[in-house]
Amino acid sequence: MRPTHAPTRLPAHDHCDVLSALFRGSLCEQVASGPARCFEAGEFLYHIGGPARSVFLLRRGLVKVSAVSSGGQELTLRVYKAGDIFGELCLCTGERREQAVALQTSHAIEIPLERFIARMQQDSRAALEFVTTTCERLADAHERLRSLAVDPVLGRLVRTLLSLATELGEETSEGMQLTPHLAQRELAGIVGARREVISTLLNRMRAKGLLTYTRRGRIQIDRDRLEELSLSLAAEEHAEDPMLAG
DSSP: OOOOOOOSSOHHHHHHHHHHHHHIIIIIHHHOOSOOEEEOTTOEEEOTTSBOOEEEEEEESEEEEEEEOTTSOEEEEEEEETTOEEOGGGGTOSBOSSEEEESSSEEEEEEEHHHHHHHHHHOHHHHHHHHHHHHHHHHHHHHHHHHHHHSOHHHHHHHHHHHHHHHHEEEETTEEEESSOOOHHHHHHHHTSOHHHHHHHHHHHHHTTSEEEOTTOOEEEOHHHHHHHHHHHHHHHHHHSHHHHO
16 A cells, blocks of 8 residues: 655645744854855765764755665765755764765855754754754655655656755746756765666656756756646556555
8 A cells, every 4th residue: 555645845844944944043153153164066074974073054055965875875865055054963873874965165164062052952942943943854854765665766756856946946037947957866866766767767858848957967847847747646646556546
């Protein structure tokens, strides 16, 4: 039996987004001090197994946080944009369980864990905002795991493109352009599929006029048509399960 699709964004997440914005302003801006460090594209901010004694505030650029299996397969957990914080799992363990790498030239401020915790102890509102933000990310991670287990790659790819459009898209006269430019390897890591499969699906979607893309990773989507496709795929999977279709 296949579970029904969860919506792309739960209604409660709208509230989480507001709290996340407050969190970035009321907490990180107050505890972050000193100049930001510059990381070039491809440079790691931290590695799996390294000490986890700080969180990061991203001032500029984009950073990918990912997990790597024992076989070397990488799964992108999240892509962070300017204004986001990451590395908060340091609160759970003294060792990094994921890695963070800059996707483009990025500037980030490292906030010592002791200062971060001290600020939350002084400000109950900031602590609530942090917990809410963390819960939102855990909910997203749970949905990712569910989707990886039961959803076809095409459905995951379509929802990933729509999600990236919401988080990182830029409206142009020709449609919604995803920023930054993502290589197919990076997109495959987010979707959780082999690059060859993603390449084939992108070619098919381009042939149907759902999107355009270049070798350098510039992707432009027809958002309305992709949303229609996403709903159609969800309906088909729902109909395939007799217990859900009845």
